[in-house]
Amino acid sequence: MRSYIVFTKKELIEYGRTYKFFILFTIFIALGFMNPLTAKFMPKILESFMPEEIEIQLPPPSSLDSWAQFFKNVTQTGLFVAIIIFSGMMSREYEKGTLVNMITKGLPRQTVILSKFTASTLLWTLSYWTCFVITHIYTMYFWKGETVLELATSTLFLYLFGIMLISVLLIGSTLFKNSYGGLLFTGGFIAILFLLKLSHKIDNYNPLQLANQNINLLSGNLHPSELKSPLFVCCTVIILSIISSILIFDKKQI
Amino acid sequence: MNILTIENLSKSFGDNLVIDQMSFSVPKGSIFGFIGKNGSGKTTTMKMILGLLKPSRGTIEVCGERVKYGQTDTNRFIGYLPDVPEFYNYMTAYEYLKLCGEITGLSKKTIKDRSIELLGLVGLDHNNKRIGTFSRGMKQRLGIAQALLHEPKLLICDEPTSALDPIGRKEILDILATVRGKTTVIFSTHILSDVERICDHIGILHHGKIILSGTMQEIKKYYHQDSCLIEFSNSHDRDRFLQATTIENLESRETTDDVSVILKSQALKRMMQEIMSEMIRLDIVPVKLEILDPTLENLFLEVVK
Amino acid sequence: MDQYIEYLPVIIPLFIIQIILSITAVIHVIRHPNYRFGKKRVWIPVVLFIGFIGPFIYFIFGRGDD
Numbered sequence: 041m042r043s044y045i046v047f048t049k050k051e052l053i054e055y056g057r058t059y060k061f062f063i064l065f066t067i068f069i070a071l072g073f074m075n076p077l078t079a080k081f082m083p084k085i086l087e088s089f090m091p092e093e094i095e096i097q098l099p100p101p102s103s104l105d106s107w108a109q110f111f112k113n114v115t116q117t118g119l120f121v122a123i124i125i126f127s128g129m130m131s132r133e134y135e136k137g138t139l140v141n142m143i144t145k146g147l148p149r150q151t152v153i154l155s156k157f158t159a160s161t162l163l164w165t166l167s168y169w170t171c172f173v174i175t176h177i178y179t180m181y182f183w184k185g186e187t188v189l190e191l192a193t194s195t196l197f198l199y200l201f202g203i204m205l206i207s208v209l210l211i212g213s214t215l216f217k218n219s220y221g222g223l224l225f226t227g228g229f230i231a232i233l234f235l236l237k238l239s240h241k242i243d244n245y246n247p248l249q250l251a252n253q254n255i256n257l258l259s260g261n262l263h264p265s266e267l268k269s270p271l272f273v274c275c276t277v278i279i280l281s282i283i284s285s286i287l288i289f290d291k292k293q294i
Numbered sequence: 295m296n297i298l299t300i301e302n303l304s305k306s307f308g309d310n311l312v313i314d315q316m317s318f319s320v321p322k323g324s325i326f327g328f329i330g331k332n333g334s335g336k337t338t339t340m341k342m343i344l345g346l347l348k349p350s351r352g353t354i355e356v357c358g359e360r361v362k363y364g365q366t367d368t369n370r371f372i373g374y375l376p377d378v379p380e381f382y383n384y385m386t387a388y389e390y391l392k393l394c395g396e397i398t399g400l401s402k403k404t405i406k407d408r409s410i411e412l413l414g415l416v417g418l419d420h421n422n423k424r425i426g427t428f429s430r431g432m433k434q435r436l437g438i439a440q441a442l443l444h445e446p447k448l449l450i451c452d453e454p455t456s457a458l459d460p461i462g463r464k465e466i467l468d469i470l471a472t473v474r475g476k477t478t479v480i481f482s483t484h485i486l487s488d489v490e491r492i493c494d495h496i497g498i499l500h501h502g503k504i505i506l507s508g509t510m511q512e513i514k515k516y517y518h519q520d521s522c523l524i525e526f527s528n529s530h531d532r533d534r535f536l537q538a539t540t541i542e543n544l545e546s547r548e549t550t551d552d553v554s555v556i557l558k559s560q561a562l563k564r565m566m567q568e569i570m571s572e573m574i575r576l577d578i579v580p581v582k583l584e585i586l587d588p589t590l591e592n593l594f595l596e597v598v599k
Numbered sequence: 600m601d602q603y604i605e606y607l608p609v610i611i612p613l614f615i616i617q618i619i620l621s622i623t624a625v626i627h628v629i630r631h632p633n634y635r636f637g638k639k640r641v642w643i644p645v646v647l648f649i650g651f652i653g654p655f656i657y658f659i660f661g662r663g664d665d
Contacts, residue, residue: 046396057384059658073613137380144374145397383664
């Protein structure tokens with residue numbers, strides 16, 4: 041336990057001093073502001089592209105549009121940035137050989153994995169929920185009195201999806217000496233999730249739903265209980281990923 | 295008492311046998327020079343002592359406890375300085391020592407006292423710069439400090455001087471000499487002058503085996519043999535000289551390059567007389583005629599032949 | 600102009616974040632002139648003028664080890 045806290049602290053210092061946390065956090069804050077702003081401006085932008093003769097009555101933007109931006113931006117930009125920032129978590133240490141000293145000083149190998157996971161998840165948590173709070177405040181400000189359904193559940197789902205990607209990235213980064221290896225591994229995992237969408241039967245279990253059904257939850261088209269199976273798969277993947285990372289790292293020559 | 299005992303240790307990577315039935319021991323309090331050419335298996339051996347590599351066969355004992363791969367409890371006795379120590383560049387030397395101390399489980403006060411003491415010893419006190427800005431030599435010195443932090447019984451240094459300039463090398467050797475008596479040191483190298491400067495025990499590793507080990511004096515005495523180096527002005531002179539019968543009858547003749555030869559004999563005086571009279575007879579004037587001391591280098595070249 | 604006033608509470612903080620990001624990056628570019636690739640005269644305009652992406656690319660890919 042002592043070494044777990046010590047090494048997690050080291051990880052957080054590393055993210056701080058290498059500007060990784062700064063970049064991640066500011067980008068998520070910026071997204072938080074941009075979501076409601078883009079939603080508010082979207083009709084105006086579309087209008088300016090329309091030829092003048094055509095009269096189209098665009099519905100005024102609603103709070104649902106603001107949240108649609110949140111889910112779109114966090115999955116497309118936010119998660120992408122987070123994955124790139126975390127991609128070197130193990131491989132950078134392999135490349136430089138910095139773990140040798142820690143392990144010979146008696147740091148248990150599994151602690152390394154657990155600390156890496158904890159630190160990156162902590163950063164993700166902080167960035168994600170800060171982004172959420174900002175979008176939430178401005179959505180309430182721009183669309184007073186409007187409410188959406190299942191906001192907490194829906195955002196929690198995407199949050200868990202993010203943790204799952206981090207845990208998959210952890211395996212990739214533990215496997216490969218090069219940080220691109222981890223990125224490719226995670227990219228491959230996401231590609232498989234997209235392929236699974238093709239089969240309707242399997243798609244009922246696809247954790248990808250936690251990241252692309254969010255708006256349907258908010259609008260009431262889908263009830264959270266219908267995503268039970270993807271949620272279960274997601275949590276299983278997280279746990280299995282951590283366990284397999286530990287097992288892989290135990291065998292790894294550093 | 296032996297701090298480290300290695301018995302019948304073997305390690306192969308695939309078909310490549312790197313360590314072959316190696317056995318040796320390191321007595322307490324010694325500075326042990328672990329000598330071998332590049333690629334002779336020095337680093338492999340050290341990594342097995344640290345439990346970072348799994349031996350194919352054989353046993354390693356540190357302070358009477360067996361080393362187990364993966365679960366390396368024995369590392370609490372050991373301080374390790376890798377050949378190219380890498381630290382977290384964004385930390386200061388003091389922060390790094392603090393991290394090491396916390397991982398080892400030392401108390402806050404011990405960490406502080408030891409860090410200050412060791413940073414002073416290695417000349418990095420009052421240095422608040424980040425490790426990323428350090429020179430090779432400074433990193434090597436920080437490496438010694440972190441290795442000595444938990445007052446290990448055994449300090450293992452992998453080629454600590456190889457990548458350094460003469461001043462950096464001297465600094466490292468001086469630091470190692472100051473821990474003599476307190477800590478047993480194993481020190482791998484291919485730079486023999488460094489070994490001669492500080493080691494009292496040596497082991498020569500060749501083709502995965504220890505082919506010679508013991509105290510420095512013993513070995514030098516045992517292998518004492520007089521030899522003489524002659525350098526000629528051209529190879530023609532040398533060949534003519536080597537064909538002379540008295541020279542052909544000498545115990546050992548070894549040509550090092552086109553114009554030189556090393557001759558060996560147990561009776562130095564007689565050999566020198568023969569050489570000189572042969573030269574007068576053949577009318578050859580050498581560029582250089584030198585009696586060689588039994589240096590470690592000569593000894594090393596001889597045993598790894 | 601009036602119609603934009605209601606957006607100021609969101610535009611101003613966004614603008615401030617952009618400034619903080621660019622300034623931090625530009626200071627780092629000047630004070631640590633060893634990059635993994637590129638030169639100082641490339642990095643300065645990149646972090647100043649390419650929105651959020653410039654500083655991101657600089658800190659994650661371009662920044663040399665301290």
